[in-house]
Amino acid sequence: MTAVKEPTSRAGRREWIALVVLSLPTMLLMLDINVLMLALPQLSEDLGASSTQQLWITDIYGFAIAGFLVTMGTLGDRIGRRRLLLGGAAVFAVVSVVAAFSDSAAMLVVSRAVLGVAGATVMPSTLALISNMFEDPKERGTAIAMWASAMMAGVALGPAVGGLVLAAFWWGSVFLIAVPVMLLVVVTGPVLLTESRDPDAGRLDLLSAGLSLATVLPVIYGLKELARTGWDPLAAGAVVLGVIFGALFVQRQRRLADPMLDLGLFADRTLRAGLTVSLVNAVIMGGTGLMVALYLQTIAGHSPLAAGLWLLIPACMLVVGVQLSNLLAQRMPPSRVLLGGLLIAAVGQLLITQVDTEDTALLIAATTLIYFGASPVGPITTGAIMGAAPPEKAGAASSLSATGGEFGVALGIAGLGSLGTVVYSAGVEVPDAAGPADADAAQESIAGALHTAGQLAPGSADALLDSARAAFTSGVQSVAAVCAVFSLALAVLIGTRLRDISAMDHGHGEEPAENDAQPAT
Structure with missing residues (x-):
């Protein structure tokens, strides 16, 4: 049965309560990514995980989410978004229990992979x-801003929640946090x-789903490995392989009468603009977040938990900025809000170039300024992307938005992280005694310098540490300078070419939306 709502209908209490329920698992996904970092030493010791297994325990969750986002978004358009969400939440709850009581590293790796697939829903x-x-x-x-705030809250609270839970319970407890949320x-x-679903959607093309996975996974993996280890032919080959599969994916979508991903979505200028701004901003935030976190731990000497608590300050300001930007975007052109925010972020980046x-x-x-300045990008571009897409393609549009963010962060970590490494390597002076x-x-790295200093006599060790810290700080400054240029370039682009970008008033906000909407029973 098809239900048609008036386009001007206002949301009632049920919709706002539903928004809270939908925001909680989104917050949990972000929290789950960060909270494991604190539990890794303890679980690695208990399970006897090798260094390679530790990397897979950490990374496989994010890889699976990124790889399956497009498939799950389009699957939801076909079978129903509520059905997909409920199924994914149920699987997530069950597998979280399995992960919590894993008795081997291999079991935990598999559990984390399944959690990633479920999380992609x-x-x-x-x-x-x-x-x-x-x-x-x-x-x-307002709803999208609240959803984005929940996501940012998950990022902000991850280290603090993880530290508190691990102080009282064993490492498996970090996985059990998800169970009550998903059961709710x-x-x-x-x-x-x-x-709601696309009433005219056909069957899911399994070959397209496979090509989508073969596109995203190698690229994300390759970018992360390049950021972690520097130049590596295997990692670079993975990126190239992913690009080749991406070309095959696009070619197949063009040939299919009912493609898994409707490439016609990219014909909308607002959607393209939203994706572009979101992607570049994710690059900036990925690079900034990496260098700031490394500075706090390697230069300032804070523990991961202490560094996470320091980062609560800018993260909380990010949440505040998301809400404020939504209010401002309802009173002035969203492009002005974006422009002002990016200029503030650029000021923050320029301040980091003065850090010693x-x-x-x-x-x-400075990081607080950057996060506050970047805060309008999430809700405004997400609103633009979702508003530009027809309601029956909402799942595909949301998966594009999320996948673009994943790619941007990975590219920022790899590209800007590599820049920081190059500057560090060029500036550090290693004593002859090493x-x-x-x-x-x-x-090669500041971590390597800290290790080497422990093998040297006090005088040589102090000289190496001073040189390494100065060189790494120069790397942080260089990355900040590039990010400032990126922020200013985005501001110029928005001010000159995208002045008419609108956050909330496109697409199905203006036209009657006919969904295959079935009242809940």
Whole structure:
């Protein structure tokens, strides 16, 4: 049965309660990515995980989410976004218990992979359901801002929550945090959420799904490995392989009468603009986040938990900025809000170029400015992307938005992280007292320099540490300078070419939306 709502209908109490329920698993996904980092030493010791297994335990979750986002977004358009979300939430809850009680590293790696696949159902489903529930443009903007705030809160709270949980319980408890949240979605979803899908969608093309996975996974893996290890032919080959599969994916979508991903979505200028701004901003934030976190731990000497607590300050300001930007975007052209925010972010980046080896306070103040300035990008570009897409393609549009963010962060970490490494390697001076292997390690990374210093006499060790810290700080400054240029370039692009970008008033916010919407039973 098809239900047609008036485009000017206002959301009621049920929709706002549903928004809270949809925001919680989104926050959990972000929290789950960060919280494991603190548990890794303890679980690695208990499970006897090798260094390679530790990397897979950490990375496989994000790889699986990124790889399956497009497939899950389009699958939700076909089978129903509520059905997909409820199924994914149920699987996530069950497998979280399995992960918590894993008795081997291999078991935990597999569990994390399945959690990633289940997690890939959450982001596109929740965003598509929100976009269809809130038809009034202003209400949709507020809802998307709240959803984005929940996501940022997950990022901000991850280290703090992880530290508190691990202080009282064993490492498996970090996985059990997800169980009550996902069970809440499973229990309340059928009552609060109205099903929506593309009524004209055909069957999911499995070959397209495979090509999508073969595109995203190698590229994300290759970029992360290049950031972690520097130049590596295998990692570079993975990126090239992913690009080749991406070309095959696009070619197949053009040939299919009912493609898995409708490339016609890219014909909309607003959607293209939203994706572009979001992607470049993700590059900036990925590079900035990496260098700031490394500075706090290697230069300032903070533990991962202490560094996470320091980063609560800019992260909380990011959440505040998301809400403020939504209010401003309802009172002035969204392009002005974006422009002002990016200029503030550029000021923060320029301040980081003045940081020295003992400037934690200035670094945090500058990072807070950057996060606050970047805060309008998420809700405004997401609103533009979702508003530009027809309601029946909401799942595909949301998956494009999320996948673009994943690519941007990975590219920022790899590209800007590599820039920081190059500057560091060019600036560090290793004492002659270091052996060849130790000298190479010190030349390669700040972590290697810290290790090498422990093998040297006090005078040589102090000289190496001073040089390494100064060189790494120069790398941080160089990355910040490039990010400032990127932010200013985005500001110029928005001010000259995208002045008419609108955050909330495109697409199905203006036209009657006919969904295959089935009332909850």
